[in-house]
Amino acid sequence: MDVEEKIKLITRNTEEVVTVEELRDLLIRGEKLEGYLGYEPSGLFHIGWMVWAYKAKDLVEAGVNLRLLEATWHAWVNDKFNGNMQVIKDDAKYIRHSLKAIGIPVEKIKFIDAEDLVSDKDYWALLLKVAKNTTLARAKRTLTIMGRKEEEAELDSSKIIYPFMQATDIYYMGLNIALGGIDQRKVHMLVRELAEKVGAKKIVAIHTPLLTGLQGSGRAGGGSSKDEIMSEVKMSKSKPESTIIIHDSPEDIREKIMNAYCPKQVVEFNPIIEINKYLLFSQDNFSLYVERPSEYGGPIEIYSYDELERMYLKGEIHPLDLKKATADALIKKLEPARKYFEDNKEAKELALKIASELKIEINL
Ligand SMILES: Nc1ncnc2c1ncn2[C@@H]1O[C@H](COP(=O)(O)OP(=O)(O)OP(=O)(O)O)[C@@H](O)[C@H]1O
Ligand SMILES: N[C@@H](Cc1ccc(O)cc1)C(=O)O
Numbered sequence: 298m299d300v301e302e303k304i305k306l307i308t309r310n311t312e313e314v315v316t317v318e319e320l321r322d323l324l325i326r327g328e329k330l331e332g333y334l335g336y337e338p339s340g341l342f343h344i345g346w347m348v349w350a351y352k353a354k355d356l357v358e359a360g361v362n363l364r365l366l367e368a369t370w371h372a373w374v375n376d377k378f379n380g381n382m383q384v385i386k387d388d389a390k391y392i393r394h395s396l397k398a399i400g401i402p403v404e405k406i407k408f409i410d411a412e413d414l415v416s417d418k419d420y421w422a423l424l425l426k427v428a429k430n431t432t433l434a435r436a437k438r439t440l441t442i443m444g445r446k447e448e449e450a451e452l453d454s455s456k457i458i459y460p461f462m463q464a465t466d467i468y469y470m471g472l473n474i475a476l477g478g479i480d481q482r483k484v485h486m487l488v489r490e491l492a493e494k495v496g497a498k499k500i501v502a503i504h505t506p507l508l509t510g511l512q513g514s515g516r517a518g519g520g521s522s523k524d525e526i527m528s529e530v531k532m533s534k535s536k537p538e539s540t541i542i543i544h545d546s547p548e549d550i551r552e553k554i555m556n557a558y559c560p561k562q563v564v565e566f567n568p569i570i571e572i573n574k575y576l577l578f579s580q581d582n583f584s585l586y587v588e589r590p591s592e593y594g595g596p597i598e599i600y601s602y603d604e605l606e607r608m609y610l611k612g613e614i615h616p617l618d619l620k621k622a623t624a625d626a627l628i629k630k631l632e633p634a635r636k637y638f639e640d641n642k643e644a645k646e647l648a649l650k651i652a653s654e655l656k657i658e659i660n661l
Pocket of ligand 1: 335336337338339344345346348349443444476477478479480481506507508509510531532533534535536
């Protein structure tokens with residue numbers, strides 16, 4: 298793959314890359330691309346996560362040396378599983394299985410437990426350096442990266458340390474690429490700004506779009522920037538009613554999709570449109586078969602997202618027909634993952650354990 302082909306693969310289906318010029322520069326200079334993405338192991342794998350997982354796969358294919366950071370300590374600070382570290386660690390194992398189940402080449406990725414970073418005193422020395430160079434106001438504004446509002450650090454000041462930890466993760470591992478959903482933007486910008494001061498490389502930040510929760514944008518509150526608005530309305534493991542998880546049965550998926558927000562001729566914050574854009578058409582060789590009634594033009598096969606969007610905006614595809622077609626396509630897409638969890642004993646036991654911790658019923 299030449300430089301431009303790599304750039305195309307790395308930047309496709311992203312919300313933004315800060316900056317493409319810097320990425321090109323790294324590639325032209327032949328620097329090894331050292332990348333990562335972190336997640337809190339604190340729930341069942343929902344389809345929103347497939348957006349970054351597919352991007353992780355692209356990065357691996359483009360030759361990035363990719364790590365996935367199991368942010369166990371961060372999840373603990375963020376009160377996940379009531380601070381039960383054993384369950385957080387089991388969830389991390391479960392997520393590895395989930396990634397494999399959806400077809401991510403896990404054997405080419407290095408998984409790192411945050412425990413391995415925080416057990417080195419140099420990590421904390423670096424963290425203090427980051428904190429020394431950041432105002433409290435800035436740190437508070439960055440709390441959206443952990444799904445929290447500024448006020449939430451008032452009662453529990455460990456939360457204010459979280460953004461410093463996330464920044465330190467990046468410096469400590471000596472990375473030049475950080476991947477995350479657009480809700481992680483604020484910390485990546487901080488990391489870029491402070492790089493010189495802490496003597497680290499300046500990262501290229503790659504941000505993937507966030508899939509809106511099934512209820513649409515009804516929850517959007519006072520956020521002003523795109524990352525703030527999206528972090529409120531995104532599909533999230535903390536809001537099970539808004540999510541489709543990879544273990545949902547075909548019947549569950551159909552029912553959830555049929556009940557989802559999908560306004561006629563509107564594509565913004567429309568989760569059904571976004572499932573098509575970010576999960577289905579984003580992958581090679583996909584086409585959507587829509588069974589339209591004959592008075593609306595009859596059945597049609599759609600070959601690109603742009604074509605779908607154009608027709609939907611014009612009212613040529615009715616939400617109901619789109620929902621049915623999307624449910625069928627998503628059920629098909631998740632079939633291998635269902636099968637993986639049915640067949641793999643360890644994966645199944647872990648999934649059931651996590652589900653029972655969360656008091657969520659799954660049928661495997
Ligand atoms: N709905 C979504 N669509 C796409 N990416 C998402 C979505 N939700 C989270 N992500 C991305 O997944 C990664 C891990 O996020 P995180 O652990 O916060 O997941 P979450 O489901 O939002 O959970 P929580 O509710 O605990 O915040 C981040 O890079 C984040 O941007
Ligand atoms: N803040 C991320 C998780 C994360 C934690 C540590 C990191 O270094 C990176 C990512 C989230 O909640 O989505």
